Amino acid sequence: MSEEPILRLEGLSKDYGQGMVLHSLDLDIYPGEFLTLLGPSGCGKTTTLRLIAGLEQPTSGRVFLEGVDMTDRPPEKRPVNTVFQSYALFPHMNVFQNIAYGLKTAGVKKAEQKQRVEEALALVRLSGYEKRMPSQLSGGQRQRVAIARAVVLKPKVLLLDEPLGALDLKLRQEMQAELKRLQQQLKITFVYITHDQEEALNMSSRIIIIREGRIEQIGTPEEVYEHPKTLFAASFIGQSNLLRGTVSRYEENGELTLNVMGVSLPALSDEPRQKGERLALCLRPQRVRYGSEPQHGMNLQGIIREKTYSGGMQHTLIGLNDKLTLNAITQASELDSFPLGSMVYVGWSKQHAPLVPDSELNLDQAEGVL
Amino acid sequence: MKANQQDRRFSLLLKLPMYLWTIMFVFVALLYIIGLSFLSRGERIGITNEVTVSNYARLADPQYLQVMLNSLKLSVLTTLICIVIGYPFGYLMARLKPTVRSIIMLLLIVPFWTNSLIRIYGWRILLMGNGPLNTFLLNLGIISSPLKLLNTDGAVFLGMVYALIPFMILPTFTTVDKLDFSVVEAARDLGASPLRAFFTITVPLTMAGLMAGCVLVFIPSMGLFFLSDLLGGSKSVLAGNLIQNLIKSRDLPMASALSVLLLAVTGGVIALYRKAGGSAGELGLF
Numbered sequence: 027m028s029e030e031p032i033l034r035l036e037g038l039s040k041d042y043g044q045g046m047v048l049h050s051l052d053l054d055i056y057p058g059e060f061l062t063l064l065g066p067s068g069c070g071k072t073t074t075l076r077l078i079a080g081l082e083q084p085t086s087g088r089v090f091l092e093g094v095d096m097t098d099r100p101p102e103k104r105p106v107n108t109v110f111q112s113y114a115l116f117p118h119m120n121v122f123q124n125i126a127y128g129l130k131t132a133g134v135k136k137a138e139q140k141q142r143v144e145e146a147l148a149l150v151r152l153s154g155y156e157k158r159m160p161s162q163l164s165g166g167q168r169q170r171v172a173i174a175r176a177v178v179l180k181p182k183v184l185l186l187d188e189p190l191g192a193l194d195l196k197l198r199q200e201m202q203a204e205l206k207r208l209q210q211q212l213k214i215t216f217v218y219i220t221h222d223q224e225e226a227l228n229m230s231s232r233i234i235i236i237r238e239g240r241i242e243q244i245g246t247p248e249e250v251y252e253h254p255k256t257l258f259a260a261s262f263i264g265q266s267n268l269l270r271g272t273v274s275r276y277e278e279n280g281e282l283t284l285n286v287m288g289v290s291l292p293a294l295s296d297e298p299r300q301k302g303e304r305l306a307l308c309l310r311p312q313r314v315r316y317g318s319e320p321q322h323g324m325n326l327q328g329i330i331r332e333k334t335y336s337g338g339m340q341h342t343l344i345g346l347n348d349k350l351t352l353n354a355i356t357q358a359s360e361l362d363s364f365p366l367g368s369m370v371y372v373g374w375s376k377q378h379a380p381l382v383p384d385s386e387l388n389l390d391q392a393e394g395v396l
Numbered sequence: 397m398k399a400n401q402q403d404r405r406f407s408l409l410l411k412l413p414m415y416l417w418t419i420m421f422v423f424v425a426l427l428y429i430i431g432l433s434f435l436s437r438g439e440r441i442g443i444t445n446e447v448t449v450s451n452y453a454r455l456a457d458p459q460y461l462q463v464m465l466n467s468l469k470l471s472v473l474t475t476l477i478c479i480v481i482g483y484p485f486g487y488l489m490a491r492l493k494p495t496v497r498s499i500i501m502l503l504l505i506v507p508f509w510t511n512s513l514i515r516i517y518g519w520r521i522l523l524m525g526n527g528p529l530n531t532f533l534l535n536l537g538i539i540s541s542p543l544k545l546l547n548t549d550g551a552v553f554l555g556m557v558y559a560l561i562p563f564m565i566l567p568t569f570t571t572v573d574k575l576d577f578s579v580v581e582a583a584r585d586l587g588a589s590p591l592r593a594f595f596t597i598t599v600p601l602t603m604a605g606l607m608a609g610c611v612l613v614f615i616p617s618m619g620l621f622f623l624s625d626l627l628g629g630s631k632s633v634l635a636g637n638l639i640q641n642l643i644k645s646r647d648l649p650m651a652s653a654l655s656v657l658l659l660a661v662t663g664g665v666i667a668l669y670r671k672a673g674g675s676a677g678e679l680g681l682f
Binding site for chain 1 (some may be wrong): 576581584588600601
């Protein structure tokens, strides 16, 4: 991306007095992006958003918008708007007054106010709701009003703080599609916060994984899913068999053997490794293949321990030895007929099982882990 | 079904003392006063059984009207000052750290454990010609002769604000404390200056507390007769004093008629408050 960033965060740190919440965060955000800050609760993503909006002051670091330093500007003087997690609609104003609030404050003429509010309402598909009070709206409708109230001001960047967190699953999926449509229609840069990795994968053009106030990985949904760079990224995004072990053989062409709890697993590394190095193999359950014959590189032997059928998919637990088990997911259309306890050959294509450095990360505490 | 009925009977039994108390000491007393106000003054026991409306006709007497008007003026002024001091106080208090806030709350409430009459005597001593305040100012050389502080309208006014301001602070504190400040942040985010956000968002959303405070200050202020007695000397005569004087001079029917008028005025204020959307529950906060 060679163009100028619309938003630049430079060495942004925040300390609320009880330790650092954000550690010198550097981030460039480009025009038209749907950028998602993804991380477990308390990782500093909301703080980042509040620093961009001006609702908090950084302990150090600067915020630039289109090259202009915004750090010392109060929130009302920044051309960014926020959709709050709790919606924060004004309960004493009706829908029209809520959406017109920013326009009225900016001194926009009455006739133009009316026209722009109507446009914004049409955009979020709530035309005709002008006279309703926030208390008379459903959760999804309040959400739409909160979005309309922010986009009516035509911000350079729209900040969304877990906007779908309070909605039920069905509504959340609807609103995900709606937000994507809105973003494409408005061509506004979105900075989106969520702790829901599925939501992040569905909507974003780029994902920033944050953990304990530091950026863990930056990439497109595909990159972070297929090529996690850290154990945390691998455990947080999607489901993975995280197989932590020691390199027992390494060849110049990248082929290596990872010894995990007494089992030798084949792997492929795209960077030089050393014998004895501690690595973790990230194996998606969908990538695990098994059968009665040792074909397609299925060179390991295992025993079917458990089979669970759930909605179009079958989860299978395969024991490689007493301690090491693998999760496998197969489409229901390819159901196998192996009874429990039968011996199978197991394997996966090595290109689809990336290696990450092993770390002290306690996997039981990371969300999204199997 | 039967158990339900039993429950209801039991709950009625529990409520009975409360009903009895209210009927005895509120309704009966009130009816007694209203009844008295339609009788005329008598020699032996203070009243005769001659029914009349002349007591109410006498209310139009310019002398009485003047007193009522003075009372009203002082009450309105007291309420206004309580808003100006009490609302920001309650607001800032709600924004403080919980520990600091509880200390202030304690300082506000502790004086209530002392009889208000005694506290007003305290003010008398403080404001006397040779009292601590005058002595202090004299010693500093700010004044050359003692100021007349006691027995002035100013002293009465000061006493009123002193006695009633907690009733403004506490309901405003409660509403500000309950306010979700993300709406204020939203207003700032949408381009409002801190002052504009305060007046368009914070004030309307804490109006309930402010209105409850006004009612809680205004109504007692109409009847605080001992305040003007102790701090205003014989000079300022307010509605409460007038009623007290009439009782002293054994004109119970006229005193009752004035009480009914006072009741009507305060009742009117509460009616206005209810009409403006205030809830009775908000008044019970304290």
